[in-house]
Amino acid sequence: MDVQVQRLEDWWVIVAGKEPVRTPAGTQVVSHHRELIDEVAANIAKYGNDPTAKTTMYSMQASYLDFGIPVKREALEENTASIWPDDLFVHRPASPEYDMPLLALWGRIDLVSAVHGPRLA
16 A cells, blocks of 8 residues: 655654555554654555554554544443453463473563552651
């Protein structure tokens, strides 16, 4: 897909021809950050305008524009917390054999400190 980055007031916007590129929800693909929008434009040029085709900066920006901005933070936090019981990062395997690859990737973490900050003495 042939796209370009153009300035539109305080925003950088991705356009195809004379029309802005839009997410599946119809939101214009924009950013205040030139480096980010350049990478998003490169992803669209390489993989097309379907953010579900591949996990890229475009798919993350489309998700942010369509869901991250309009949805209240509390709703996003609640949804994220609801998936934790099944998340391998949070719910580590009981068997040390299966836990070893995860330890190599993420190491041990104290989830209380990771979520709420360091524990006070």
